[in-house]
Amino acid sequence: MPAPPGPDVRGFLSDAEGSALYEAACYAGTIGPVLEIGSWCGRSTIWLAQGAREAGTIVFALDHHRGSEEHQPGEMFHDPDLIDGDGNVDTLREFRRNIARADVEAHVIPIVAGTAQVTRFFRPQLGMVFIDGGHSIEAALTDWRSFGQCLLPGGILAIHDVFTDAGAGGQAPYTVWRLALDSGLYKEHGATESLRLLLRLS
Numbered sequence: 570m571p572a573p574p575g576p577d578v579r580g581f582l583s584d585a586e587g588s589a590l591y592e593a594a595c596y597a598g599t600i601g602p603v604l605e606i607g608s609w610c611g612r613s614t615i616w617l618a619q620g621a622r623e624a625g626t627i628v629f630a631l632d633h634h635r636g637s638e639e640h641q642p643g644e645m646f647h648d649p650d651l652i653d654g655d656g657n658v659d660t661l662r663e664f665r666r667n668i669a670r671a672d673v674e675a676h677v678i679p680i681v682a683g684t685a686q687v688t689r690f691f692r693p694q695l696g697m698v699f700i701d702g703g704h705s706i707e708a709a710l711t712d713w714r715s716f717g718q719c720l721l722p723g724g725i726l727a728i729h730d731v732f733t734d735a736g737a738g739g740q741a742p743y744t745v746w747r748l749a750l751d752s753g754l755y756k757e758h759g760a761t762e763s764l765r766l767l768l769r770l771s
């Protein structure tokens with residue numbers, strides 16, 4: 570097993586969820602590259618990149634690095650240490666530092682942009698897609714519609730923060746998980762805490 574990211578790597582993923590992502594990337598990375606939507610400071614990226622390294626592939630790490638709604642000043646998950654000189658959330662510097670310290674730079678291609686910005690120009694064939702970007706319904710649906718169809722048969726769709734009970738958390742990731750299952754193109758492939766894995770059938 571790889572070393573988990575240290576506690577100084579800010580993020581929203583438990584070690585058990587990270588370990589499941591690593592295992593999924595080890596397998597799905599043999600089918601094609603990995604796309605992560607929502608890197609923040611690199612916690613999930615490090616797990617995925619270690620799996621991609623095992624599989625001989627790379628992780629496209631897509632994030633505009635300006636934070637989601639809940640990270641903005643005054644919101645629940647705001648971190649004042651991640652504000653740049655202009656008063657904006659900026660996680661890119663911290664992300665690059667963490668990726669370098671984890672020695673996985675060779676297995677990560679950062680894409681500093683929003684999903685809607687890149688989708689017209691970037692249509693890769695992928696072995697794995699990890700959706701952990703914006704949690705508004707609009708953002709989550711854009712992630713799904715943009716890259717759900719890029720998964721190759723046998724690939725893995727991973728979605729974070731899936732809560733079947735609306736009282737436990739926001740419902741946008743759950744909505745994407747349901748849409749994928751209802752499409753008939755995916756079947757369940759495991760769950761660890763709020764992380765759900767789906768296997769692309771065809």
Ligand SMILES: C[S@@+](CC[C@H](N)C(=O)[O-])C[C@H]1O[C@@H](n2cnc3c(N)ncnc32)[C@H](O)[C@@H]1O
Nearest residue numbers: 580581607609613632633636637683684702703
């Ligand atoms: C919950 S955090 C990701 C946490 C990360 N996966 C981890 O392990 O700690 C969500 C991230 O999605 C990014 N994000 C939000 N909306 C986005 C969009 N439309 N396109 C790209 N990234 C977006 C935010 O900048 C933020 O870094």
